[in-house]
Amino acid sequence: xxxxxxxxxxxxxxxxxxxxxLALKEMRRAAVRFGLLMASIGLLVFLILFQQTLQSGxxxxxxxxxxxxxxxxxxxxxxxxxxxxxxxxxxDLQNQIESVPGIAQAGKIGQGTFSVxxxxxxxxxxxxGYEAESLGSPTTLVSGRLARSKGEAVALASSAGDGFAxxxxxxxEPGGLALKVVGQAAQIGYQASPTLFTTYPTFEQAVHxxxxxxxxxxxxxxxxxxxxxxxxxxxxxxINRSVPDADALTRAQAVASTPGVDQVQQSFRIIFxxxxxxxxxxxxxFFLIVTLQKSSALTLLRAIGAPSSVLVRSLLLQVALVxxxxxxxxxxxxxxxxxxxxxxxxxxFQTGAxxxxxxxxxxxxxxxxxxxxxxxxHIDPIEATTGAGLGR
Amino acid sequence: MTTTAxxxxxxxxxxxxxxxxxxxxxxxxxEVVALDHATLTLGSDEIVALLGPSxxxxxxxxxxxxxxxxxxxxxxxxxxxxxxAYNTKRLAKFRQETVGFVFQSVNLVPFLTARENxxxxxxxxxxxxxxxxxxxxxxxxxxxxxxxxxxxLPSQLSGGQRQRVAIGRALMxxxxxxxxxxxxxxxxxxxxxxxxxxxxxEMKSRGTxxxxxxxxxxxVHYTDRTVRITDGxxxx
Ligand SMILES: Nc1ncnc2c1ncn2[C@@H]1O[C@H](COP(=O)(O)OP(=O)(O)OP(=O)(O)O)[C@@H](O)[C@H]1O
Ligand SMILES: [Mg+2]
Numbered sequence: 001x002x003x004x005x006x007x008x009x010x011x012x013x014x015x016x017x018x019x020x021x022l023a024l025k026e027m028r029r030a031a032v033r034f035g036l037l038m039a040s041i042g043l044l045v046f047l048i049l050f051q052q053t054l055q056s057g058x059x060x061x062x063x064x065x066x067x068x069x070x071x072x073x074x075x076x077x078x079x080x081x082x083x084x085x086x087x088x089x090x091x092d093l094q095n096q097i098e099s100v101p102g103i104a105q106a107g108k109i110g111q112g113t114f115s116v117x118x119x120x121x122x123x124x125x126x127x128x129g130y131e132a133e134s135l136g137s138p139t140t141l142v143s144g145r146l147a148r149s150k151g152e153a154v155a156l157a158s159s160a161g162d163g164f165a166x167x168x169x170x171x172x173e174p175g176g177l178a179l180k181v182v183g184q185a186a187q188i189g190y191q192a193s194p195t196l197f198t199t200y201p202t203f204e205q206a207v208h209x210x211x212x213x214x215x216x217x218x219x220x221x222x223x224x225x226x227x228x229x230x231x232x233x234x235x236x237x238x239i240n241r242s243v244p245d246a247d248a249l250t251r252a253q254a255v256a257s258t259p260g261v262d263q264v265q266q267s268f269r270i271i272f273x274x275x276x277x278x279x280x281x282x283x284x285x286f287f288l289i290v291t292l293q294k295s296s297a298l299t300l301l302r303a304i305g306a307p308s309s310v311l312v313r314s315l316l317l318q319v320a321l322v323x324x325x326x327x328x329x330x331x332x333x334x335x336x337x338x339x340x341x342x343x344x345x346x347x348x349f350q351t352g353a354x355x356x357x358x359x360x361x362x363x364x365x366x367x368x369x370x371x372x373x374x375x376x377x378h379i380d381p382i383e384a385t386t387g388a389g390l391g392r
Numbered sequence: 393m394t395t396t397a398x399x400x401x402x403x404x405x406x407x408x409x410x411x412x413x414x415x416x417x418x419x420x421x422x423e424v425v426a427l428d429h430a431t432l433t434l435g436s437d438e439i440v441a442l443l444g445p446s447x448x449x450x451x452x453x454x455x456x457x458x459x460x461x462x463x464x465x466x467x468x469x470x471x472x473x474x475x476x477a478y479n480t481k482r483l484a485k486f487r488q489e490t491v492g493f494v495f496q497s498v499n500l501v502p503f504l505t506a507r508e509n510x511x512x513x514x515x516x517x518x519x520x521x522x523x524x525x526x527x528x529x530x531x532x533x534x535x536x537x538x539x540x541x542x543x544x545l546p547s548q549l550s551g552g553q554r555q556r557v558a559i560g561r562a563l564m565x566x567x568x569x570x571x572x573x574x575x576x577x578x579x580x581x582x583x584x585x586x587x588x589x590x591x592x593x594e595m596k597s598r599g600t601x602x603x604x605x606x607x608x609x610x611x612v613h614y615t616d617r618t619v620r621i622t623d624g625x626x627x628x
Contacts, residue, residue, distance in 0.1 A: 021511075021512065021515045022512070022515075025503060025504055025508060026503045029503040029504075029545070030503065294502070294503070296497075296498040297498070297500075297501045297502055297503070299498070300495070300498050300499065300500075300501065301501065301512070301516070302484070303460060303487065303493060303495070304487060304488065304493060304513060304516070304561075305484050305485065305486075305487040305488025305489070305516055305517065306484070306488070306516045307481070307484055310516070381460055381484075381487075382455060382460050382461055384460070384493070384495050384497075384498065385451050385454070385455050385460060385461075385495055385496065385573065386451075386496070386497065
């Protein structure tokens, strides 16, 4: 020992090498088996990320218009059930809202669904009109500018191909009101239809074009902003307290409580829960079976002096490797698909979801290996001496 | 060579000194006395046959001598090292460094080749550098006539070849004492004799002591001394 010319640090490198030696040799010899496990984990991770992206795309196409507009607080009528389409704010209610102290600015927002000819085709389109630019205009402009005068509109960027491209003119039917697309904004869809943001007067014109007999439309919500020193939640609470018929929501609340959003999230949550359970279940079971299958080899190694910690760490190294490669494969599959459009739902790469799921599944996967670890720790080296299975 | 070995024998401590060893297994409310007042001393390069019928306590004795089992009473000294009071952890280290085992049943790791089954011993103990371990493994495999089989997995080897790899594995850590538990029972007569010949020459060329467990009288010709055991009691 003392004469050894390149004596390394004894304990650390020693166990490290043993770990690699055992873990990697076994994985190489059983490449198909371990490869299949990695592939199935990869596939599951891909499905999870894809579903997550689909959910996010779906929700964005439903309520992107609320999430990505500038007003911090939206005040609905209580009867409106937190739905732009159901909410109507009467002049009287508007007065009550605007008289609540703490409001810096207030403005009307109107919304309606219209039949519009775009690109030679008749489509159902949401038009959202705002009175003040800081209270309801889209915040995710990707080209052009905001609508300022009558006959101008900002369109949902992803519907450009359907005749809503920059410079296109769309016509509100049957009145024939022409709207020119002067800007494009990302993720401002409403109810999964092509969406246009206009000034309030343009919105009123559109209502008239759709139904000449209609009276001047009432706004769906009153957008308000707080004076300095008052938070959005604080002002919303104050409005709700002093105006019984008003339902004031911050932007985030308005997104989350739009009818349908919650149901979508709930159904996806169940899918995610199932997937989140399946991944650790698959890896946990796999490693338990592998451990049981090689228990006589593990017993032998223990008998010839392998500490159980070496065997446990070798196992955990395999689990970690399988999870990292599997998750990596899932992300690699997901990345190119994440920028596609599924039907009318544009998808986008969800970095947050990728990080969250990677960490979560890695942790759960390691945890699930504890059953196999327990087996390894319970191996009694004396069992190597029994002649069982020799057929004597 | 012979003179060095015998003069060496005088200085070196006995390979094994078991004194009044008793082993009792609990069996429900009852007890089984597997070994009773067993006293056995092995010279540093002595090969002893342990002969006895099934259930007589042969494996129990080997397990105690090899630090896999602790005795109920008595003391065990291997190569001058008193292991009687060792805890689990120290026993594992002792097994790793001081003894070699050839077990009755499973002896090889199925997902490692013949050569790797030898090398893993060095990985566990890291006694020497990688290079030295490799040449030692190759030399052992050569001596055992397995040079052309070194990259085969156990499943690709015959019973006799597997047993020879097991012998190589048991010698890999340069043990003071090698314990062979019925090394020939799974082999036919001819192969069994070959393996015994090999065991004898490997032990003698290294001056390593060995206990060879058997219930086959013919094995006795390959050992220096025979110790008989019946119902846990040793007879010279
Ligand atoms: N773990 C145990 N628990 C209870 N009794 C045991 C245990 N191990 C061995 N015995 C008993 O101790 C006695 C000696 O067993 P041992 O395995 O040492 O015999 P052996 O001589 O090796 O037999 P064989 O030739 O069949 O291998 C037997 O009666 C056996 O039943
Ligand atoms: Mg036995």
